[in-house]
Amino acid sequence: MDYFLTEEQQMIVDISRQITDEKIIPQRAELDEKEEFATEILKDIAQADLFGLYIPEEYGGFGGSCFEVVLALEQFGRGCVAVATSFAASALGAYPILLSGSEEMKQKYMPDVASGKKRAAFALTEANAGSDASGIQTTAVLDGDEWVLNGTKQWITNAGEAQIYSVVAITDKSKGARGASMFVVEDTDPGFSFGPKEKKMGIRASATCELIFKDCRIPKDRLIGRQGLGFITVMKTLDLSRPGIAILGVGLGQAALDEAVTYAKQRVQFGKPIISFQAIQHMLADMAIEVEASRALVYAAAKHIAAHPKDMSKASSMCKVFATDMAMKVTTDAVQVLGGYGYMREYPVEKMMRDAKILQIYEGTNQIQRNVVGQELNKEYTK
């Protein structure tokens, strides 16, 4: 379907598609097998100016919105969700600085993120705090001109591969969620280290580790915004970033559909290509319908979010749930269409199915997203 993109938006799609076809797809199976971070591909993406799509021009970016990021991520997601996640996580780590950071902080960090010279990461989750952010145990205490951080963050994407970390820590335990603040920690800061690389079911080429803070001392001006603003910054960041996860579902679903249709046209059983059987045709039709419906919803949500920064949550959560549940179903169906071949690592669909699962979990589980939609409905109908 034609979504009437502008000429510039079409350029973003074309460049991202070329990177996906020429760089990502030929390497994805090996990167997955070796659980290797895609450093070279991310350099290609940086060289193509795509790391700065959402960053204002005054900080060296393209000056686009989350919709432009969505267009790039759709292509990358079609190639490999692990590579796409490494790219997207840098935006997730940069959004808190863009949303709540001081002018000096933006000047200091954004140009390097926009050029892809440095990568960012976002650190919220802990062993006892994920969906429930009030369980955060990492603390930050002001000592003279320095903040001292202690605690451990878990399952942090781009850990060890990023240079700039946006970290949530409690600065006032008595205030609950309002006692959380965000800080910029740099990879070279004293007292900051990484745990071993996690072994994952899917997105194996993305880096996931613990962040360990042991009396990690950082300058006072690394506080993002004000004290106690952390939780609000987190919520706004995730509202902005979730369409990016949703569109990974669309790109991934499209890739699975492409593989399934191509295979169904070639595979002959009972003397006919299996696409001629209605049982297969209906599966493929449902897959195509769901992919397109998801794409339309994510595009609409991303445009809404770009235009209405104070009304992001519902659209953001809706598209994340819909498109990522779709991706799980469509990739599972693609494996079914390919049958025994689909289950083999020689074909790309089993990886797609493994990769799909994380989309329903990270950046807020789909159950939490439904909570958000429900709460927003409750508010709307109380007005």
Added chain:
Amino acid sequence: MNIIVCVKQVPDAKDVRLDPKTNTMAREGVESIMNPFDRHAVEEAVRLKEQHGGTVTVISMGPPQAEAVLRDAVACGADEAVLVSDRAFAGADTWATTYTLGKAINKTGSYDLILCGKQAIDGDTAQVGPGLAKRLNIPYVSYVRKITGFENNVLTLHRLMDDGYDEIELPLPGLLTVVKEINVPRVPSLKGKMKAKSLSIKTLNAADIDANPDSIGLPGSTTQVVKVFAPEFKGERAMLEGTVDEQVEQLVNKLQPYL
């Protein structure tokens, strides 16, 4: 280092069809792309510019729609683009093409280096690079797979051979034709694409380059295609020994029967 890169628009090899009546390539309705070897030449030029400074100018002889490959090259880092286009150039073989490109390059200004792909995937002659060097009276090295250095205006190179490579020094100005092993071409950048979109492309016609009408296009072409075939590689070789004079004599004796 000011570099000129010659690029050609060719039909995409993915959908090449032969016209069943004429046995020639059907070009209508086939998507056009930049000759894949030329993409490597553009990439190498941009890398040299990034290392040593200077400018990269891409030049193409072709119909007006060949502008598309020039814009692709600009999107990948070239600075300027020149289209050499005239109805009178139509039907040119490699003899007429090298004449035309040579004339156009002389009009374009000074250069240190000219880069070409080793051959185009439609004609497969591999003659335009070397022929152009002869027209411009500059030295050339073909099948370059690596540039290893640049000092005192001399490039050091590896030339790909069937059984290894030669190390060669080339004083500039000179011309290289490159093989795909030389680099991995970059994907266009967003800023590059935006620049390419708005760049005005200089167009030169037959009059602009002071071309002799008898030397261009079909009238200037002497090639007759008798048969198209892939030459068989015969692995025979002999090493000549002795002084240079003795070797030359042996070589002449070996070649004599074929003259």
